Amino acid sequence: MTKLILRKLGWALLTIAFVLLLNFFLFRVMGDPTRLLKDPRLSQATIEAIRVRFGLDKPVINCFETLNPIKASLNACGVNPFNTQFAAYLSNLLKGDLGVSFHSQRPVAELLTERLWNTLLLIGAGQILAIIIGIILGLVAAWKARTVLDYSALVGSLTVWSLPTFWLGILLLFWGSNYLGLPLGGKETIGSGLTGLKRLGDIGTHLLLPTLTFTLVFIGEYMLIMRSTVLDVLSEDYILTAKAKGLSTFQILKDHALRNAMLPIVTIVALNLGFTVAGAIQIETVFSWPGLGLTIFEAVGRRDYPVLQGAFLLLAVSVVLANVIADLLYTFLDPRVRLA
Amino acid sequence: MRDFWQALRRNRMGVIGLIMIVLTLLMAIFAPLLAPYNPKERIRVTLDSIYAKPSLEHPFGTDDAGKDVLSNFIYGARVSLTVGFFASFISVVIGGTIGLISGFFGGKIDNLLMRFTDIVLVIPDLPLAVVLVALTKPSLMNIIIVIGILGWTGTARLVRSQTISVKERKFVLRAKAIGAHPLYILRNHIFPLVLPLMIANTVLVISLAILNESALAFLGLGDPSTLSWGQMLNFAFTRGAMSSGAWWALLAPGLGIVWLVLGCTLLGQGFQQILNPRLESHHLQKSEMIALEGSHVQQATG
Amino acid sequence: MSNKQQANLLEVRGLTVDYLTEKAKARALENVSFKVAQGSILGIVGESGCGKTTLMLALLRLLPQAGRIVAGEVLFNGRDLLRLSENDMRSLRWQDLAIIFQGAMNALNPVKTVEDQITEVLLRQNPNKTSAAKRVDELLEMVGIGRNRKGQYPHQFSGGMRQRAMIAMALACNPKLVIADEPTTALDVMVQAQILELLLQLRAELDLTILLVTHDLGVVAEVCDTALVMYGGVIAEHAPIDAIFNAPSHPYTQALLGAFPDHTKPKTQLLSIPGYPPKLDALPPGCRFAPRCSQVIDICQLKTPSLIKVSDGFASCHLLETL
Numbered sequence: 001m002t003k004l005i006l007r008k009l010g011w012a013l014l015t016i017a018f019v020l021l022l023n024f025f026l027f028r029v030m031g032d033p034t035r036l037l038k039d040p041r042l043s044q045a046t047i048e049a050i051r052v053r054f055g056l057d058k059p060v061i062n063c064f065e066t067l068n069p070i071k072a073s074l075n076a077c078g079v080n081p082f083n084t085q086f087a088a089y090l091s092n093l094l095k096g097d098l099g100v101s102f103h104s105q106r107p108v109a110e111l112l113t114e115r116l117w118n119t120l121l122l123i124g125a126g127q128i129l130a131i132i133i134g135i136i137l138g139l140v141a142a143w144k145a146r147t148v149l150d151y152s153a154l155v156g157s158l159t160v161w162s163l164p165t166f167w168l169g170i171l172l173l174f175w176g177s178n179y180l181g182l183p184l185g186g187k188e189t190i191g192s193g194l195t196g197l198k199r200l201g202d203i204g205t206h207l208l209l210p211t212l213t214f215t216l217v218f219i220g221e222y223m224l225i226m227r228s229t230v231l232d233v234l235s236e237d238y239i240l241t242a243k244a245k246g247l248s249t250f251q252i253l254k255d256h257a258l259r260n261a262m263l264p265i266v267t268i269v270a271l272n273l274g275f276t277v278a279g280a281i282q283i284e285t286v287f288s289w290p291g292l293g294l295t296i297f298e299a300v301g302r303r304d305y306p307v308l309q310g311a312f313l314l315l316a317v318s319v320v321l322a323n324v325i326a327d328l329l330y331t332f333l334d335p336r337v338r339l340a
Numbered sequence: 341m342r343d344f345w346q347a348l349r350r351n352r353m354g355v356i357g358l359i360m361i362v363l364t365l366l367m368a369i370f371a372p373l374l375a376p377y378n379p380k381e382r383i384r385v386t387l388d389s390i391y392a393k394p395s396l397e398h399p400f401g402t403d404d405a406g407k408d409v410l411s412n413f414i415y416g417a418r419v420s421l422t423v424g425f426f427a428s429f430i431s432v433v434i435g436g437t438i439g440l441i442s443g444f445f446g447g448k449i450d451n452l453l454m455r456f457t458d459i460v461l462v463i464p465d466l467p468l469a470v471v472l473v474a475l476t477k478p479s480l481m482n483i484i485i486v487i488g489i490l491g492w493t494g495t496a497r498l499v500r501s502q503t504i505s506v507k508e509r510k511f512v513l514r515a516k517a518i519g520a521h522p523l524y525i526l527r528n529h530i531f532p533l534v535l536p537l538m539i540a541n542t543v544l545v546i547s548l549a550i551l552n553e554s555a556l557a558f559l560g561l562g563d564p565s566t567l568s569w570g571q572m573l574n575f576a577f578t579r580g581a582m583s584s585g586a587w588w589a590l591l592a593p594g595l596g597i598v599w600l601v602l603g604c605t606l607l608g609q610g611f612q613q614i615l616n617p618r619l620e621s622h623h624l625q626k627s628e629m630i631a632l633e634g635s636h637v638q639q640a641t642g
Numbered sequence: 643m644s645n646k647q648q649a650n651l652l653e654v655r656g657l658t659v660d661y662l663t664e665k666a667k668a669r670a671l672e673n674v675s676f677k678v679a680q681g682s683i684l685g686i687v688g689e690s691g692c693g694k695t696t697l698m699l700a701l702l703r704l705l706p707q708a709g710r711i712v713a714g715e716v717l718f719n720g721r722d723l724l725r726l727s728e729n730d731m732r733s734l735r736w737q738d739l740a741i742i743f744q745g746a747m748n749a750l751n752p753v754k755t756v757e758d759q760i761t762e763v764l765l766r767q768n769p770n771k772t773s774a775a776k777r778v779d780e781l782l783e784m785v786g787i788g789r790n791r792k793g794q795y796p797h798q799f800s801g802g803m804r805q806r807a808m809i810a811m812a813l814a815c816n817p818k819l820v821i822a823d824e825p826t827t828a829l830d831v832m833v834q835a836q837i838l839e840l841l842l843q844l845r846a847e848l849d850l851t852i853l854l855v856t857h858d859l860g861v862v863a864e865v866c867d868t869a870l871v872m873y874g875g876v877i878a879e880h881a882p883i884d885a886i887f888n889a890p891s892h893p894y895t896q897a898l899l900g901a902f903p904d905h906t907k908p909k910t911q912l913l914s915i916p917g918y919p920p921k922l923d924a925l926p927p928g929c930r931f932a933p934r935c936s937q938v939i940d941i942c943q944l945k946t947p948s949l950i951k952v953s954d955g956f957a958s959c960h961l962l963e964t965l
């Protein structure tokens with residue numbers, strides 16, 4: 001058991017290391033760093049500061065020196081590995097320093113933490129609703145397999161799955177803002193000066209449509225998965241035992257089917273985190289919800305590379321960590337694995 | 341193959357999906373004949389022609405540049421289909437190769453490749469695609485490549501498990517025993533058996549690629565020299581269609597995406613039902629269990 | 643024990659069951675009738691696929707969706723189970739009729755503790771948790787499982803223990819009738835003997851009536867009072883154990899015994915029955931056993947024999963009619 005946990009943590013670390021490397025290479029090798037320094041928004045002093053901070057005058061890493069377009073004339077190999085851009089990148093990361101935004105000149109780390117919570121709020125609300133509704137629908141569809149109810153739920157899920165997230169968001173926004181008087185976007189009414197409960201209510205109305213979009217987009221998938229898992233569970237022998245024991249259909253669904261089918265859902269939620277992040281980017285963009293997704297959208301538009309790099313890193317690492325947590329949770333929830 | 345076609349014809353979901361895809365394909369191919377205007381044509385824009393309501397002249401209205409939405413919509417199908425087919429081709433080739441090698445050779449190679457697949461699987465697709473396209477040039481080619489190289493993990497896993505189950509079959513073992521070259525076995529014995537599943541999977545990969553393209557375009561990372569459905573939505577959304585109440589500029593391109601993606605999803609679902617049919621019967625199903633006269637059960641279950 | 647004259651707890655009359663598959667309709671049980679006296683053990687034997695499980699499930703109305711009871715009566719204490727409402731039937735299940743399924747490996751829910759799974763049925767009767775907990779201890783003790791293991795999950799039990807847990811669960815509500823569908827298949831001989839011993843002992847203590855499905859004629863000889871020999875969905879012979887083993891009437895019973903090693907006469911040659919059991923969707927006309935029967939006569943191919951009374955029991959064979 002401990003061995004299993006350690007192995008999983010080990011893989012998570014390896015994945016994070018891969019993400020760090022990827023992030024470094026993307027922005028330092030593919031994204032020509034000289035371009036960073038030609039940004040007209042930057043003063044000469046800032047450029048100099050960036051050079052030093054990222055060690056742009058040093059070789060990229062030991063033998064990849066030639067990849068560095070603004071390298072000083074150092075000999076190819078035999079460079080001190082601690083005196084490279086990669087080393088500088090890692091040590092900055094360890095210090096929690098993700099650089100400074102070109103656009104707002106604020107530290108990226110500060111900017112991102114501020115927005116992380118908004119994203120978590122949106123994702124949390126949307127996912128929880130989607131999971132609960134999806135599970136219930138899937139359970140009922142499996143129970144009523146091969147009936148009209150089942151088929152309509154199936155077609156409905158496939159349709160919802162096929163909707164581009166941002167488009168569904170746009171439609172709901174169009175409808176909500178024109179006919180329901182809901183706000184056009186943002187997290188709260190700017191300059192309203194509301195406090196306390198009133199402010200929470202205000203945030204709630206702003207959260208309504210983004211959450212609805214999120215929920216609708218993900219219900220379909222959870223329903224489909226739940227349906228097929230429950231179908232498997234319901235054809236197991238222990239369900240027949242439960243029926244022979246005289247338990248009511250409701251009891252069997254609740255105490256036996258749901259419980260056993262919940263386990264795969266944990267894994268699916270984890271595997272879905274990538275899609276969840278994709279959903280958040282699109283929904284936040286449509287509703288101007290000030291989270292990490294909107295940050296990415298804005299950074300792309302402003303060519304604000306430090307912010308883009310930081311946001312990508314934060315998202316990727318969060319997804320990896322959430323995956324490990326889900327994996328461990330699964331291990332813990334399934335007695336066959338836990339007590340193995 | 342003939343059997344497969346027969347089975348597909350009997351699968352209602354699959355047939356509907358296929359029809360939806362073929363209709364879109366026809367629209368894309370015959371775009372010049374179908375579109376009332378040529379989107380590349382220069383026009384004189386007047387204030388009245390911006391976001392003009394649907395009319396006889398412009399059945400789907402006009403967009404922010406006074407262009408005919410219907411014509412843009414018809415031509416836009418070309419971009420979505422191009423990206424969908426080519427990107428998924430890249431994904432399926434990469435995923436198929438990795439899956440075949442991993443499943444066929446097993447052992448260390450398998451372990452290594454699957455670990456790599458797991459790592460790539462965990463990294464969120466869209467942010468990475470955004471970063472990659474933003475750092476390079478958002479040309480159609482780049483978009484296709486980026487979507488293609490990010491979408492292979494599912495295929496790899498699927499092909500691997502199918503390869504593993506296929507390679508234990510008798511004639512494969514026999515070929516091995518008489519010392520056939522592994523690549524020969526892979527190509528002539530295993531690949532043909534894995535192919536149907538790969539085709540079914542491709543359809544789903546296409547739908548994901550189309551969705552990803554539209555998301556990238558909506559985020560402003562579309563090829564500026566073309567006009568995809570995602571870009572039409574991006575322009576409409578960022579250039580005041582919402583505030584002008586120009587729903588026509590928002591509706592058609594989105595419906596186009598849904599139509600095409602749903603077509604692929606239905607076809608994929610149909611394929612899956614044919615390839616691994618399941619009974620879908622279970623212990624809680626109400627059967628009209630008793631067909632006796634005078635039984636209460638009959639009345640109760642109606 | 644067979645001479646204990648008591649009222650019949652269970653009486654089945656003309657039970658007929660079909661399975662409807664996409665392609666065809668298969669008649670899995672045809673006109674099955676038998677009686678079981680209170681407190682006795684009925685052994686049900688027959689080749690694989692002859693409909694033993696189907697019969698047990700039909701008694702409890704637990705057939706899968708494809709299964710359909712087309713005719714018959716199942717009188718339990720004089721009440722016809724087939725004509726009860728779904729709710730009435732549900733309240734009888736486990737209170738009066740419990741079943742131990744073939745292969746207890748999968749019959750227990752893997753993510754619930756054994757205790758939970760037993761408690762679940764106890765709480766149906768009486769929602770008092772402490773008395774339920776006490777009863778669980780009592781039951782586990784009865785089947786020889788230490789109470790310290792009740793909080794464990796099925797996968798932590800051995801096959802034999804799982805079977806015992808299943809038996810404990812079946813006894814939880816003091817049922818009148820226990821159906822055991824091959825409770826000892828897949829267990830080794832020692833464990834098998836222990837489980838059978840347990841069933842006998844419990845029968846004596848609790849005055850249980852047991853329907854025991856098995857492939858093993860030795861088991862039948864050891865523990866049963868009467869036996870039901872089935873062939874291709876019909877009853878070949880239904881008689882007390884003595885009659886079955888010493889004077890079998892039906893050629894199929896005779897063949898079965900011939901194929902079974904007899905420890906008292908180790909030198910005799912074992913005879914397997916040539917041919918295969920009939921396909922249910924393509925039954926031969928006349929007697930179902932005719933194609934494999936060594937004593938077949940003309941009428942066997944034409945007319946289905948009916949169950950007739952012979953000295954001690956019943957059998958369905960044309961040879962017996964002509965006698």
Ligand SMILES: Nc1ncnc2c1ncn2[C@@H]1O[C@H](COP(=O)(O)OP(=O)(O)OP(=O)(O)O)[C@@H](O)[C@H]1O
Pocket residue numbers: 661662663668670688689690691692693694695696697706708709744922
């Ligand atoms: N769900 C089903 N649908 C269709 N046919 C079925 C179904 N279940 C059982 N059958 C058929 O009914 C017949 C009787 O099956 P049953 O399980 O009752 O046999 P059995 O005597 O219990 O066999 P075994 O000794 O192997 O357990 C078999 O021919 C079987 O193929």
Ligand SMILES: [Mg+2]
Pocket residue numbers: 694695696744823
């Ligand atoms: Mg059976």
